[in-house]
Amino acid sequence: MPQTTAAVVDRRGAQFALRPIEVQEPRRDEILVRVQATGMCHADLAARNGDFPFPLAGVLGHEGAGVVERIGEAVTAVRPGDLVILTFDSCGRCTGCVSGLPSQCAEFVAYNFSRGTRLDGSCTLSSADGDLHGNFFGQSSFAGYALTRERNTIAVPDNAADVPAQELAPLGCGIQTGAGVVLNVLQPRVGSTMAIFGAGVVGLAALMAAALLPLREIVVVDIKDSRLELARKLGATQVVNSGTDDPVQALKGLTGGGPDMVVESSGVPAVLAQAVRSLAPGGTAGVVGVPAFGATAPLDVADIVNASKRIVGVVEGQSNPPEFLPRLATMVADGRLPVRALVKAFPLGDIERAAEEMRSGLAVKPVLVP
Structure with a gap:
């Protein structure tokens, strides 16, 4: 079995501990990837803290990029030597998957969070202390090697072969989520207005995608001036510091009555309530920020109904990775x-x-290099 070094979390709230591990050889439908870079995301820290249901001890990491080393005999989409991006996993059998919407997989939580093993219950990783939970988002890429499946291992197109792995890795989750909520879900009309709550990597990815479109206003809301300055450089037409200004009133003034659509990426329930209140009549809120499982938001139902507002939950940018990640x-x-x-x-x-x-906040998107 391949041996490598991984960042292991032994128990809820523990620090990452680097230690040698073994990765199982790929079965017939699996792929062994040598990880060149892997992004760190909110979900990794949430799982470490116990906010997301991943069993420990185990290896996290879910924005890997690297090179295929070995494949099982049933794998046809990639070959050894291919540069690949790793993304979320899905079952491939449910209505969402067969409809080209694997982000709506009926078993999304099991495949990406809660199981930590193969479908048959076997572990893919081990250390001197015994078996480790892996398969986090079908990869557990905080390591030198990741064992993946064909559904979440996407070949990089030839026209992007020279892009450094450190820039490809974040596409697997954070960039895909932010860009996807704009390009795949909200699909704003020419001349419309958008507000983005939260200038983390997902919000800024949404901004970068929105900046490619002919929108009238793109307003970014955050509490950090440094992030708002970065947002201006990336295409925001206006910014609002919600630590000093009421974002609802500010957005209504800047957009002439409220934005046509908002992206809520902060994962703070009270901010979601602000985002929905700020919408223009008939507006849509794309919700991508995820707080701890079970969190609720104080929404004004009468406002939602009377102003015909829509709230759409969006996971992984409603992406079909084999099509969207090469794009x-x-x-x-x-x-x-x-x-x-x-x-x-x-x-x-x-x-x-x-x-x-x-x-x-010193680093927008940390990327780890094994």
């Missing part, structure tokens, strides 16, 4: 999605520093 990789390669402006690289051994800089 995003091409947009990175030709400069339309400046992901490089968000990325800060860290050696895997500095994973705790990366986590702290993400929490503090």
Whole structure:
């Protein structure tokens, strides 16, 4: 079995601990990927803290990019030597999957969070202390190798082959989520207005996608002036610091009555309520920020009904990865999605520093290099 180093979380709330592990050889439908880079995302820290249902001890990481080393005999979509992006997993059998909407997989939570093993219950990872839970988003890529499946291993197109792995890795979740909610779900009309709540990597990815479209106003709301300044550089026409200004009133003034659509990426329930209140009549809120499981938001139902507002939950940008990720990789390669402006690289051994800089806001998108 391949041996490598991984960042292991032993128990809820524990720090990442680097240690040697073994990765099982790929079965007939599996792929062994040598990880070149992997992004750190809110979901990794939430799972470590117990906010998301992933069993521990285990290995997290779900924005991997790397090179295929070995494949099982049933794999046809990639070959050894291919540069690939790793993304979320899905069953391939349910209505969502067969309809080309794997982000709406009926078993999404089981395949990406709660199981931590193969379908048959077998572990894919082990250390000197015994079996480890893996298969986090079908990859557990905080390691030198990841064991994946064909459904969540996407070949990079030739026109993006020169893009560094550090810029490709975030496409697997954060960039896909932010860009997808705009391009795949909201699909704004020419001349419409949009507000984006939260200038983290998902919100800024939504901004980068919106900036490609002929919108009248794109307003970004956050509490950090440094993030708002970055948002201006990436295409925001206006910004609002919600730590000093009422974002609902500010947005109504800046857009002439409220934005036609909002993206809520902060994952804070009270901010979701603000985002919905700010909408113009007939507006749509695309909700991508995820708080701890079970969290609720104080929404004014009469406002939603009387103003014909819509609230749409969007996971992974409603993406069909084999189609959408090559499209995003091409947009990175030709400069339309400046992901490089968000990325800060860290050696895997500095994973705790990366986590702290993400929490503090010093790093927008930490990317770990094994």
